[in-house]
Amino acid sequence: MEKFVLTPPDGPPSDVERIKRESNYLRGTLKETMEDRITAGIPEDDNRLMKFHGSYLQDDRDLRAERQKQKLEPAYQFMIRVRTPGGVATPEQWLVMDELARKYANGTLKLTTRQAFQFHGVLKWNMKKTLQAINDALLTTLAACGDVNRNVMCNPNPYQSEVHVEVYEWAKRLSDHLLPQTRAYYEIWLDEEKVAGTPEVEQEPIYGALYLPRKFKIGIAVPPSNDVDVFSQDLGLIAIVEQGKLVGFNVAIGGGMGMTHGDRTTYPQLAKVIGFCKPEQVIDVAEKVVTIQRDYGNRSVRKHARFKYTIDRLGLEAVKAELENRLGWKLEEARPYHFEHNGDRYGWVEGVNGTWHFTLFVEGGRVKDTDDYLLMTGLREIAKVHVGDFRLTANQNLVIANVPSEKKEEVDALIKQYKLTDGKHYSALRRNSLACVALPTCGLAMAEAERYLPKLLDQIEEIVEENGLRDEEITIRMTGCPNGCARHVLGEIAFIGKSIGKYNMYLGAAFDGSRLGKLYRENIGEKEILSELRTLFSRYAKERLPGERFGDFVIRAGIVKETTDGMNFHD
Numbered sequence: 001m002e003k004f005v006l007t008p009p010d011g012p013p014s015d016v017e018r019i020k021r022e023s024n025y026l027r028g029t030l031k032e033t034m035e036d037r038i039t040a041g042i043p044e045d046d047n048r049l050m051k052f053h054g055s056y057l058q059d060d061r062d063l064r065a066e067r068q069k070q071k072l073e074p075a076y077q078f079m080i081r082v083r084t085p086g087g088v089a090t091p092e093q094w095l096v097m098d099e100l101a102r103k104y105a106n107g108t109l110k111l112t113t114r115q116a117f118q119f120h121g122v123l124k125w126n127m128k129k130t131l132q133a134i135n136d137a138l139l140t141t142l143a144a145c146g147d148v149n150r151n152v153m154c155n156p157n158p159y160q161s162e163v164h165v166e167v168y169e170w171a172k173r174l175s176d177h178l179l180p181q182t183r184a185y186y187e188i189w190l191d192e193e194k195v196a197g198t199p200e201v202e203q204e205p206i207y208g209a210l211y212l213p214r215k216f217k218i219g220i221a222v223p224p225s226n227d228v229d230v231f232s233q234d235l236g237l238i239a240i241v242e243q244g245k246l247v248g249f250n251v252a253i254g255g256g257m258g259m260t261h262g263d264r265t266t267y268p269q270l271a272k273v274i275g276f277c278k279p280e281q282v283i284d285v286a287e288k289v290v291t292i293q294r295d296y297g298n299r300s301v302r303k304h305a306r307f308k309y310t311i312d313r314l315g316l317e318a319v320k321a322e323l324e325n326r327l328g329w330k331l332e333e334a335r336p337y338h339f340e341h342n343g344d345r346y347g348w349v350e351g352v353n354g355t356w357h358f359t360l361f362v363e364g365g366r367v368k369d370t371d372d373y374l375l376m377t378g379l380r381e382i383a384k385v386h387v388g389d390f391r392l393t394a395n396q397n398l399v400i401a402n403v404p405s406e407k408k409e410e411v412d413a414l415i416k417q418y419k420l421t422d423g424k425h426y427s428a429l430r431r432n433s434l435a436c437v438a439l440p441t442c443g444l445a446m447a448e449a450e451r452y453l454p455k456l457l458d459q460i461e462e463i464v465e466e467n468g469l470r471d472e473e474i475t476i477r478m479t480g481c482p483n484g485c486a487r488h489v490l491g492e493i494a495f496i497g498k499s500i501g502k503y504n505m506y507l508g509a510a511f512d513g514s515r516l517g518k519l520y521r522e523n524i525g526e527k528e529i530l531s532e533l534r535t536l537f538s539r540y541a542k543e544r545l546p547g548e549r550f551g552d553f554v555i556r557a558g559i560v561k562e563t564t565d566g567m568n569f570h571d
Contacts, residue, residue: 004318011300019048020147020210025182025202026052034188040076040124052148052211053185054141055080055127058120062440078127079441080105080119081144082134085175086154086168086220087115087392088401089139091383094390096137098380101367104130109376111365113434113486114217115228115392116144116151120441131189142185147212149178149290153219153228155239156391156399157344157359161351163222166246167239170282171220177283178218178290180207206287206294213297213305216290217256219394220249224340226513228394229487231255231270234307235289237282238273240335248278250334251285253319254311257484259569260303261498268489268516269308269566274320275331288326292319312567339512342490343432343473344397347422348412354405355388358415361423364435364450365396378418382411395434427461428473430454434487438480438497445480447497453478456526463534467541474550475511478503489517489569492551493533498523505529507536508560511549516569518560 013021019028028049033042042050047057059074067074082097089097097117101109106121122130131141144151154171158164181204186192204211220237221230230236236252255271277285289307296314298305311319324330346359362375369376379398383390388402403411414420423431436442438449457476464470477491488494488506490513495503502525506517521532536554544553555562563569 004321008296009298013299017299019045026184031188052146054144058441078122082117083144083151085152086171087156089390091386093137094383108368111392111396114151149216155222156393158222160241163246213299223337226339226342229513232487236271254308256306256308257487259482264570267566267569273334276334342513344393344395356403356408358400360398362397374418378420382414427470430457432475434477436479436485447480449478449480467537501525507554509551516563518563
């Protein structure tokens with residue numbers, strides 16, 4: 001058997017490594033900083049640590065110039081992200097999220113592409129109260145951000161409904177197992193509340209004192225749906241169901257969407273399947289994969305620190321051999337599976353045991369009330385009578401799940417009363433759209449996304465209609481920067497912000513999430529976008545083969561080259 005010698009990359013540690021090393025297991029000076037009433041902001045070192053606690057300091061960029069003119073500090077506010085493994089929340093938890101959004105945040109709830117809740121606009125003085133209320137609802141923000149394992153995703157509305165409970169339980173167990181063990185979170189936010197199982201001596205048995213080199217993401221897909229974009233994950237698990245029973249998971253490693261404009265050493269990458277494990281082995285597999293990244297990831301250059309770069313530097317076979325060495329047993333051969341799509345199933349879908357699921361279309365994942373659409377109010381009223389659960393989808397939509405037959409009429413009446421939509425009156429393109437938050441709150445955003453994509457889609461839909469493609473399922477995604485929060489280059493059409501009003505346009509990703517797109521046009525604005533899509537959709541309508549997806553068509557027609565691996569993404 002071939003022997004591999006693995007080594008971490010050379011180079012001095014990045015400044016973030018210093019911050020973690022000096023933080024005393026994520027404490028830093030956060031406690032004192034948050035009590036400082038002189039400023040609404042916090043120092044950068046503490047902001048880096050704040051991410052591990054599930055929050056980022058941001059400012060309202062719409063107000064930035066005016067506040068500078070008035071010699072005021074930026075309009076500082078915090079984004080808070082709540083971990084909900086598998087995207088599942090009880091009606092009681094939904095009501096708490098709703099109340100906190102209106103009481104302490106900007107009056108809206110964001111449903112993220114990682115099936116988590118997100119609040120925006122929380123002021124420094126309200127942070128502790130908000131986090132305590134989240135904890136009281138049996139949810140947490142711990143490790144929702146930072147150099148640790150993030151929210152574990154899983155399919156919220158699978159075709160094999162009876163498998164969902166089991167897959168969800170594994171997602172939850174993975175999430176719990178990989179939570180940081182530090183008591184810092186409980187000391188700073190929960191007044192030193194001691195939780196069961198917390199050791200007396202500070203330790204991080206999985207992460208160590210420096211945690212991971214960068215964030216780490218896990219997702220579980222249940223074929224035929226790849227709605228969690230399993231190949232975009234650092235660790236992707238594909239549920240294998242035989243004769244209606246979950247027999248295990250195919251293991252895929254090394255996915256990640258982020259890159260840096262103009263830097264060809266950075267690129268998105270898809271995870272590669274390396275074998276199969278039984279359900280009871282999956283926690284061990286995940287832990288050992290995480291420890292390999294802990295030991296060999298790049299701690300010098302953060303933009304090269306994701307697990308995908310570790311694998312591409314060391315070699316897939318070497319990483320697999322190291323994994324099996326740490327496990328003390330070998331993965332089995334991968335089992336057959338088949339993905340058909342990565343979208344949601346809208347409207348009412350019958351589950352098992354007399355239950356029903358209703359999937360709502362939530363544009364941009366933003367739950368709010370407007371003058372003509374009381375989405376937030378309607379969901380609040382449903383939560384008051386709902387006895388099942390709510391499931392946040394990986395496509396920023398919401399499933400009112402596990403509605404008993406005897407309750408379906410009551411829930412459906414509220415859906416109709418508040419005109420809550422399954423989106424079926426929209427084009428299939430809009431229903432398959434994703435956008436990150438971007439401006440005004442994200443400090444990394446170079447262009448609009450969530451606020452702009454719906455308006456752009458208004459115009460694109462006219463082109464879609466002209467070409468008879470209204471019901472054609474095509475995925476479209478927009479992000480304000482190249483970091484990949486909306487898994488951008490897995491959209492058959494993708495726009496990545498370069499500057500205000502300008503985007504790089506990518507084409508050619510696979511509809512089922514198994515192929516990356518390729519750069520088609522660089523730094524174009526709305527006029528050029530619409531012109532390009534007018535030509536592309538016209539050709540697609542006339543020249544496509546029966547059943548041919550848009551992403552496959554643009555490759556076959558020679559419009560873009562196929563991306564066969566992230567390492568040739570820029571070719």
